[in-house]
Amino acid sequence: MIDTVIIVIVIALVLILVFAFVGIYNGLVKLRNQVKNAWAQIDVQLKRRFDLIPNLVETVKGYMKHERDTLEAVTKARTSVQTATNASVGERSKAEGVLGMALGRLFAVAEQYPDLKANQNFLALQEELTSTENKISFARQYYNDSVLGYNNKTQMFPSNIIAMMTGFKAGEFFEVTVPAEKEAPKVSFS
């Protein structure tokens, strides 16, 4: 009689453990996918900015003859972003930061050219790039929030045990490494 009771209790305990394991494991997978997806979002927006730049440079070139340096800085930053595509998250965010700054300077300079500011094409591009810039920072914000949630799960008891057993590694934050980028780029739209 007592034997069967013990067996039942043991089976119940094992079942509870198995369910807990499955639940926590699935939770971890879900969070990891969320982080991956958030990263993809940043990627999409960075790509979009990258694609918009040649168009912008082409439009601006005719108006800003005396601002060769500014334009060149943008083009150069764009190229270095391209080479950093497969680098680490840190490397990459640095290159993207430089590009963001160069673009900011370009728009600041554009303020001094009334003709340019009347150009519909330029205005449309400006809106696109502002929005893309916002989307990048919102995507980064969401990515970092996701990484925080995921890392908490992989480091806190008891989910850390399962994370360790099944090989979940902590995610890397997307930090803004260029100090000047921390202030919003001086993009002025009036």
Add this chain to the structure above:
Amino acid sequence: MMGLLLLLLGYFLGIAFFDSGIIGVILAIIVWIIMNLIAYFQGDSILLGMAKARKISKEDYPRLYNIVEEMKIASGLEYMPDVYIIDDPAPNAFATGRDPKQTSVAVTSGLLQMLNRDELQGVVGHELSHIKNRDVLLMTMCSILLGTIVIIAWYASRFLIFGGASSRRNSSSGGGSAQIIILIIGLVFMILAPIAAQFIYFAVSRKREYLADASSALYTRYPEGLASALEKIASSTNQLRSVNNATAPMYIINPFRKQGLAANDLTSTHPPISERVRILRSMAGGASFKDYNAVYQQIHRGNNIIPSSALGLTEPVTQRSAQQGAAQTGVADELDINRTA
């Protein structure tokens, strides 16, 4: 709560009319299910149709569309909502959608003209958080329950007044005082149920509004945007044209506020705007749910407004600064407006 109310109403009316509480309950449930089905499959198109909203693409209003996209990213929504414009000078906005795949957000043309980029972002953030928090579904369910209760109570009262009850009383040969007591209880329920349901509904609605404000602050990291948008909207004297009782709680501010009665605390779908602005402005550099909740607690003597499950994130969240040059409704607006002209 409201479901219980509906069942009780059905039960007592069932006893009063059919000698059986069960039939009443079943009838009430049937009415409720039918209304739910209609709302589920047709709700958003009915709502958008009633508001005379028209769908836009990115080419029509690039700035608005971009802002919705930005907030979609910030909130982590999986699917991009459809964007609608309502041609109305009164500034307002609402969101709808039965499941995360098929959602819509609508703003009036008056809102577009009045707000700058930061403010519009705050408003859109508020609306998308209604989608993200599944408020649309919750509020639709609530309003259908409310509607069912009101409809049943209304028809029952007609029935009672125009002969239904009197003929019944004759047939039950001296049913005694128990019969009359049940009838009276039924009557009381008939009168009280719609009122009680309305109060519950308003309370739920107000709570979700606070949560949406807090979420908007979290998404944009800039509560000031929503605060000043709310102020601008509140100071507008235009009254939204195509709106009725059913659609009211979906909007960012109560579209009825200018019709006489000062919005009383208990009978409003939305919290007072002055208080919403005050909370947003008092968040002291933070933008997290915790900061919002802390301010709310100061005002309301310790009550939580944000569900405690959402308060888990311990990381401090700081606000960002205003977007450069966004402080004026300048060129970027013209971009949107030119396209429509």
